[in-house]
Amino acid sequence: MRAIGYFRADANTQKNGAAKSSIDFRDDFAEYCDLNLHQQIKTFGDLNASGNGRYPQYDQMIEFIKESRSNFLVVIPDSTHIGSDLESVARTLIFLENNGAKVICDDEDFPAPLQNAFHVLGVTGISKTRSAKIKESMQARALKGQGLGRPPYGYRNGDAGILETVKNETAVVELIFKLYTQEDMGLRLIVQHLNERDIPTRRGGKWNVVSVRDMLKNPVYMGTYTRFGLRLPRAHEAIIPPATFREAQDTTRSRRPVGRVSRAEPFLLSGLVYCGYCDNKMMGVTRRQSWRNKDGRRHRGVYRYYQCQSRNNQSICGYHTWRAPLLEGTIVPQLTLALQAKQHNLSDSSNGNQKPELEAVWEERVKNAERRFIQMMRKTARGAAKLDELAEHLTELDNARVNAKKATIPGADEDVLANWQDVDFDQQRDFLLTHVARIVVRDEMARVEV
Template identity: 45%
Template sequence: GYLIVIPDARHIGSDLESVARNVISVEKTNSSFYCLNDDYPDVLQNALLHINAPGVSVSKSNNIKDGMQSRAMSGKSLGKPPFGYLTNESGEFTITDPEAVVVRQIFEMYVNQDMGLRKVVQFLNDSNIRTRRGKSWNIVTVRDILKNSSYIGTYQRFGLRLTRNHDPIINTDLFRAAQDKVRERRKYKGFPTLEPYLLSSLCQCGYCGNTMMGVTRKQNWKRQGGERVRNTYRYYQCQSKGNQGTCGYHTWITDKLEARVLKMLTTMVRNGKLQESVSGPKGEMKLRLAAENRFTKVVSAEKRFVEFMKKTARGESVVGRLELYLKALDNTREQAFISCTPEEVAALIESWEKQSFTRRQAFLNEYVSLITVKDRSVKISL
């Protein structure tokens, strides 16, 4: 892969969404972006700084940066020193032992004990070791330490590089080994796109009134002959049981419930009830509310994407999972412009299996208000 160096995130996208799509695309080639910003080299963090960041003046930031460059040329500390160092009255880095011990431990675990970033983070947090700000460690904070050349006595700031500027915390060989390992492990790991649930947000438990949510379970077992068997089970389950434990174990296998709903809708089409539900003043109101709801879902999906991008930038998740939020956003946007007239209903139901998931779900959200589910009965409200 390649390291693609850019001035800032705005060079790969004018908004957060386009930046995220480009980052995902590049990481799939085992490559990555690096921003020429000492404080925000991570491209996602940089994007959140420069794009839609009220109160941040880029021009003022650049003016301050120019004014500080002369100080950087002498190797003096600017701002807060790296974890493991303090600055003396002259602005020079001095090692602070409690933090330096943690720095050495991080490099030792990562390089010599072959621990991945997640395991290093887990060890630090389980050991109640905190960052300088008293916060828990995450992948980004650990990775930043592993990539920071300050720990071998090199000072870098505003494009300047001064070797042997201060006392090192680790030796050069250990640092280089860490860089090699970071590059080796920085491979794109996509996440399996779990098949979404067709009746999501429409099903309600007939016992407690809470939402029936889609659940996926994977099981592995060995047969008597030693053969290992794997299977995936998908079903709808009362949300109260999973989250609050206030309802019984009410479930429906996904295929069976969706087949039952389709059969009931087919009957409603044949007797005209489904088409009738969108006729007249009440029907027009229903269609208008359905359209408004579709666009409301787009806004919600956009907010979820932005929040998860922030979470990814903080190192609390990975780019591969961010892609799932983008796919969900794409699906929601596509549904926003799909509508089925009463005259088209019969043909759509007859060709149900040939329709895309997006079109089927859009149709259900437009025509069905609620699906009330009990252990042995299903009721559809139009």
């Protein structure tokens, strides 16, 4: 394959205890091409960044690739030569591949750039050496079937590290599997059954659909230990017979809808609406119904509304709902007044140290976007996701940062609100995420907090 070599001398790559020279990098690239039967086309190398932070030789390489209109293999010593952190490595990698270049590292153990980045850069705030030692220790414990971290509900970590049953929790596990396999109850009915009888979770909270679902598909309850790709049967005392566990899996598969394609449209206020009774989030729900009139003609209807998540997932709180068109139409006039009031209060405020609630909300949103990006980068690094998906998460992160900045600028995007009916869904959504901290609703009331 036609190969291009690229390096940055300020990446401080070592050879025999000393920083590599430009000659070292060029010789290594030539050797790599000879060993792997690649055709050397050109080598680009930067000693350091220019005053504006750009790398001149890197820019020349990009121009060369674009003008050649050909596919190249770009060989780098390691990922630090295209970025100083995980995010910059991902951005450069996506840019190069979008321009017809495949990137590979001259590293026998970690040739893939994203895997290499986690190896040489790690995650901010985490020691790579310490992380590797912890992983080795955890793998050694896993080989013995010893518990790692917080044990699943129904078990505790024994003195020897082997999972041991907890008597009062064991009865609840058995009850959940019985309700699911013998009483033919669905997940929400099981949650309702547990919560109505004041059976608490380990932390004393309410059960929800996710915790029950995860319990029903966890092989730990039939005595099987799974970690780091290991699967050790009869590693500890079982709570559920294997036959019952398999029956639960069969039941789950039988209840999955077959051949139905979901085409649910996104909800404009998703993630912003909170129940005024329990303070949990309201979730968007789409219901499709069909019926026949007396004349035999069939009719279909689609109903979209926001419903209290506590009711849906934990079977607590009341059946509080708002039709989506009604709530979304109610919010816009309120938002105009709320933003005007906020601007007036900011102008008259003498307390300059008080952080607005929306700013704190956006800080959290940016952190969440960064966390999702790192998770997707790990997934892409191990081949479980495509680079296009990683690019989407980078775009999401960029949007979060831009909107967080807009949220601190008075009067930003005023034209969007003034022309609300003429802007598209994405613009409306971005505006709401930028300016709304939360929307609190009760059965007869909706309040916007900015």
